[in-house]
Amino acid sequence: MVAPPATALTTPWPVTNHSTNIRIQGNDSPGHSHLGAGPSGLVAAKSLLHDQPRGTFHVTIFEAQDRLGGLWPSKKDDHAALVHPLMVANQSKHTVQFSDLAWPDDAPEFPRAWHIGRYLERYHDRYCRDAKLHLGERVLHSELLQPSDQSAEGAKWKVRTCGQDGQQVDHTFDYLLVASGFFGKPVIPPPVAASRHVPVVHSSQYRTLGALLKRATGVGHKIVVVGGQMSGVEIAGTVATHLSSAQHSPGPSPVQNVDKYSVHHVSQRPAWPASPAPPFLPMDLCSYNLANRTDNLTNMQGHVSTEAAKALHSIYETMLGTDQSDFSPNLAIANTDMGKPPYLAVSDTYADFVRTGLISVSYGKVDSLTGSTVTVTTARGEVSKINDVAAVVLATGFESASSISFLPSSVRETLSVLPFDLNNTVALAFHGTHHPAIPSLGFVGFYRSPYWGVMEMQARFVTALWAAGGPTSSSLPPKMAAALEKDDSIERTLTLRTDPQVSQFPMGDYPWLMQEFSRALEIERIPPLGKMPRVPPADKSMDILTPARYPAKRSTEAQRTEVTKSIQQTESTAWSGVSSARFVAKAVFRSLLGEWKLERDLVSRLPTHPSGHFSGTARFLLRERTRDGREAEHDAASERGDHVGLEYLYIEEGMFAASNGFSFRATRRYVWRYDERKDTLSVWFVKTDDQKRADYLFHQVEFIIPDTETEGASQAWRANAGHLCIDDFYDVDYRFNFKAVNLKDWSLAYRVKGPKKDYTIEGTYTR
Template sequence: MPKTVCIVGAGPSGLVAAKSLLHDAPKGTFDVTVFDSQTRIGGLWPSQKTDNDGLVHPLMVANQSKHTVQFSDLAWEDDAPELPRAWQVGRYLELYHQTYCQEAKLILGTRVEKTETTEAGWQVHTKSPDGTTREESFDYLLIASGFFGRPVVPESIPKNPEVPVVHSSQYRNLKGLLGEGERQGSKILVVGGQMSGVEIAGTIATHLSAAVHAPGTSLIPNVDKYTVHHIVQKPVWVMPLFLSPKPSSAAPPFLPLDIGSYNLATRSYPLTNNQGHISTEAAKHFSTIYECTLGTNQAVYSPCLTVTSEDASNPQFLAVSDNYMEFVRSGLITLSRGKLDTISGKEATVSPSNEKVDDIAAVVLATGFEASISIDFLPPSVKQELALHPDDLSNTVALGFHNTYHPAVPNLGFVGFYRSPYWGVMEMQARFLTNLWSSGGPESPSLSPSMKEALANDTSIQKTLSLRTDPRASQFPMGDYVWLMQEFAAALDLTLLDPPENMRQLKMDTLTPARYPSKHLSEPRQAQVDKSLRQTEATIWAAMTSDKFAAKAVFRSLLGEWKLERELISKLPSHPSGHFSGTAKFLLRAGTREGRESEFDRFAAEDGDPVTEYLYIEEGDFKATNGFSFRATRRYVWRYNERKDELSVWFVKTDDQKRADYLFHRVEFAVPDRDYEGERECRDSWRATAGHLCIDDFYDVNYRFNFQAVNLRGWRLAYTVKGPQKDYTIDGVYTR
């Protein structure tokens, strides 16, 4: 007779737990029931573009690529973006459920209210929205209710604030935050300086920039008066979504940040845990790596974000945002270093400096979540065994073998109950519990030697308890991804698949969930593993040997203001030579439809988001060699097409210079000559060309983009223009 399992939560961790119980144990071993209080599956991840009721905006771009945000035996569609949006992740989970979890009994819109331990297992009390209560008995209880239980609101926030206060998970747009009418105050205060604080500050600044620079009239009155003020306790390294595995190159290749981060070719074996307690030496080592990755200690952006030698001696924190740093440089985001002390009216006080932040229009809290509410239904005696600590957001409970179970409660399991985005670890946790329970539990003689050894040597509980009071605990103390995958694989006797030979040549050995497939795969599951591996290999190969993602990296790095010096040399006396000196601004806004109506409509309909573009404005003084001088300005619209990985420049309309008119040119990148064996490169920059025929005049365009790690340190744009009435060259140099 099968053992019954109650799974609480139908998000990614609950679904992968159900799949593992149903497919990684002999058929009929387990009878699985999944409860979720929501009326849909997916947990945090919505599956509809219009689903704004959850904790994640449906159009949010994941900060890990599709190669990491997946399970081993279900590949993404080939045309899925490298960095999927939240609703696309929700669709992936729907397909995963349809493919592997149909045999599980799924009960949605039903909350687990209380559980009780019995001699046989668990008594589970549930309640549906209409108030109907039920009691059912199960042999095992598996908690997959997630770490993100309830938003934390600091005590410093008044009970009846004078300005709108929302949690970062509730923010959707400026209108929802500020309302439609005129609002007093000019600063949107963001509280919280870690991952979600940086992300939401960058998002709000993006929305402000888009509202100010969009064509037409803004829905937000006087939107140009608003700025973001961000309170950060310590410097945090802010990584863009695409990094380079060769940051010292002048023409670096680019890949989604997780592909390089999980490159086993840069690690020594056996892998050791680089998280948990961080020594001074380890902190300095990480600081060196991050500074090399970014090409800066961040001093060029703000003193508050500068990682000094003293900062580098302490545990390092990371955040991810494409736009945050340039908005800080431009002043759209201003910073205070410290901690929010009080808010009174429209003024906040920052400690310990006692700095005052006045003229506040709204407050957004990026202060994390209380995880303990996700396990409120457990009996007090069990919470005591788990050493529940509601105020410790990183180590809420102390669990054995990397947050999966507790030896005192062997019929209770956890999947995904930790601060980490790594789906591969969720899958490993699910496999571990499946193996443990199908073998009869931690004391069973049926356990494999590798499982017995793993349990005998496990110190996870002790480490969790010690890290609670450790001032040098890492940002994600459970353990680093590749080491955790190794630990689970050793316990489960799973083999890491070797990388293909062409990946070895590139010194790329990226760990993805598909590299650790289950032992006994059906043909359809094996086909999905193979497809996933091919997708990752293709992405890496294209990025390392072609111009793939170069346009993306250039487009991101253009944001903000540049100093522009341009020489014009004319061979015709009718067009004087001269020098232009001024500024060029790339102003971020939502993508517009003009000039590309059919493509825009299709992209918006299929993906739900027209992404972003720049309104380019240059202003300065032109001094001709004949002594004549005048004020000069010009405008373009720069666009990046994610599906085509294509950068293009468009003329603006003469009667509305915020609107694109027609295509000027597409930027064609030239692939640098690389000799991977000798680590030698024959180009000193990314180069690109373009051409444009304007009636009888041909514009021959040449670009040179000079990178310092992930950021442009400068670039050149040169034109040679020839025609019946024109014969001149323009050479412009852009520097920060």
């Protein structure tokens, strides 16, 4: 049984001629909380309180949870929220922000979920303290009260709420603003809803391997992930990372026979796992570079024609440098897929884990889960079975109908609410903000993408709409009235529900939506504060879209200070990514995962040490970072609530053929580490008595900025390092050759000089 909805924005204060009571409504369903005092609810409250003269609106926020943040926990150990507190956002802090609150200078480029929760607490404290906040109070139902003359403009909302003590209270409000979002209830397909032998969890509920597998009663070793869009690729990569770490970390594994486990990903069609292209800036800084698009933007989402789909696939292939067949034929975007709208996902590990075989992929639709067998049917009607299933993780999305189930049935009918429509369950005007037939009802955050700038624009639009008297008011500003006159959002939404060429994010692309909102609201996009670097493919100065580029018209001096700080942070990041080696260490680290073919020559200048050739393999085995050799640093990161990060156990094995005719099997091990806070890559010796444990630092990899005049457009990055081992000095030289975003090959050379040593080692690594 679905629990009643939660949260609201309401106010018990009396209505006067100069103020209006607003309720911001959030929602709740079993085990999950949704946006009420989350990003969309808070930015709505802030807009109502600050974008109009003080006292125009009185605001009350009802939130079913006992904390702010919605999806986002504010404590590093809060595991009750919909997202794991240590989950890394797949957009950078330059996108995950509102216009008038900059992130702290020491915030990571990609904040953790709990960092975002803290950001929202700061936002509330700065802008929403005049709102009356009811935490732990859910909305049971609402009723639209018509005035005696039956005019829609005069209708009020009667809302019944229930506190944690079970006491129910009725409230009456002038307006109702829904900020409950799309994450209403996890979708659990009936074919895999339950099993006595195999645990089935939604991806939002996955935390650890141990928790997933503890209910498994069978003997299977395949973890099946169902779902092929963002969350499907991400959770498959996450589970594979946990398996790899459980197998290759020091000490006993938390999972028995972990080396027998694997991930089987079932998707309806392939997606593009996106990564930042050289220069290795955060992906959103390049994706939202307005220099790559014309000034008068057109909508690239919604219906995508066959020709447009082919063009987009071609762009992604150019950016990634492959049709993905480099990783596996199973990941290749086939000709039959090129005419369909492309799907994008974000994962640092997914494609390389497919290459290693830890993730296997099949395409089709899951028909059933019987015992420990999952049956899949392809688009061509072919049936296949996945046997020996240990658990199923469903990345099947959410339906949002339950997020607004507190609304009267007549209102939901007007909004064309359809259960289990994953694209857009609510037919709303002007990009998800309202319905003209119910002028006292507004929406913020009903936008199926993670872009905070759109939430802020929606909040501003609803505020301006209500302040002017509603969508049919003669007091509407001319540009807003003109925007509403030509708006076809409701018709487009209804049409896209059955459109076979609907895009992954059908409500509209981010830059275009920001353009449409800013024009209707007459908000000028402020220009870059300084000179910006030129980057491909347009080879024009970057013009990066961030929420801070669109400050509110009534901004105070304090707000403008935050705007300036935020833009400066973005521009500084862009310059550091272009003019320095920032982010290169991370790009190299990401691309090392898996197995490489290694050929190495040793040339000795001393007759006492023979020369020779090594031929073998080098494996980079991903695992959670360990404390060994860096205990104080590790503990400090844990205390801060930072995710300690990942590292590789490096194992090379092969045959060494000496020039004197002898040959023998040789192996060596290191630990490779990437430090996100310092943006550094380092190599560590392993302990002789436990070769899964790091011992002490060998060297830190120092990247050298390429000389474009001599190296041209080469995508090679050189690096060097040095290490003194008693009397012997190791002079280390690296060369990393990228093909677009991925390492094509790389080389490592040592020059070793000491009293009894004088030799060089040159090795080449290829896939």
